[in-house]
Amino acid sequence: MPIRIAIVDDNYQLLDNLKERLQEFENLELIFVAFNGKDCLNQLEKLPVSxxxxxxxxxxxxxxxxxxxATQQIKNRFSSVEVLMLTAFDDDEKIFEAIKAGASGYLLKDETKEKIYExxxxxxxxxxxxxPSIARKALKFFSLLPSQKSTSQNPSDTPLTSREMEILKMVIEGITYAEIAEKLCISYGTVRTHVKNIFEKLQVHNKQEATKIAIRKKWFLSF
Structure with missing residues (x-):
């Protein structure tokens, strides 16, 4: 079954360009396009759940x-619909607000069509x-919020050990397994084992899912 998608953008040229770039992927079905958040919500309301x-x-x-x-309202009213922010902005505060609103992903528009499809x-x-660049910006943004440190979760309250927290932070920052092994004076295989254990404890399947949990729970505000 193809993946049903919609595109919301007020720049007609960019919207058409994105439609054209994604047309070659047969596993995608475009349900509608909208030109602002209100238009998107109106179109969602007219559709059957299926x-x-x-x-x-x-x-x-x-x-x-x-x-x-729009993302906040979509997640409140159409909980089964996922939102992927695809924007020209990599502003730290906008990333933070998008994650808070319930976005499941955040990519820049200059990503390749293959990356967007993935x-x-x-x-x-x-x-x-x-x-990776967005994840680093998000972590940096949270680390600069001293007023929230008192309410952030203490790393000791997480299911991860201090070493796993250390490795997770490096993974989110885009540091390779080989570089982590060198920095921590451990083997490459040990790093892989730690990452596997991190994913199992967080009940996630990849770095992106682990990143979102870490950002939402503000684990690294004082780490």
Whole structure:
């Protein structure tokens, strides 16, 4: 069965370009396009549950209703629909607001069509995705919020050991397994074992899902 998608963007040229780039993937079915968040919600309301898009590619800056507000309303009213933010903005605060609103992924529009398709597959399958550069920005943004440190979760309250937390932070920052092994003076195989244990404890299947959990729980504010 093809993955049902929708595209929301107020830039007609970029919207058409994205449609054209994704047309070559036979496993995608475009349900509708919308030009702002309000238009998107109106179209969702007209669809039967069986025809709702599984993934919405959502821009952020739009008239009438921006992508972050639309995402929040979509997650409140159509919980089965996943939202993948696809935007030109890599602003730290916008990343934070999108994650808080319930977005399952955040990519920049200049990603290749293959990367966008891969992100759609991951999100449609219940996963989460943040590109390495976006994940690093999100962690940096949270680390600069001293007023929230008192309410952040203490790493000791997580299911992970201190070494696993250390490795998870490095993985999120885009450091390779080989580099982690060298930094921590452990073997490559030991790093892989730690990562496997991290995924099992967090009940996730990939780095993107682990990243989203770490960001939402603010594990690294004071780590």
């Amino acid at each position: 025809r709702l898009p599984q993934v919405i590619l959502m821009d952020i800056e739009m008239d009438k209703m921006n992508g972050i507000e 992100a759609i597959e991951i999100v449609a399958g219940g996963g989460s995705l943040l590109s």
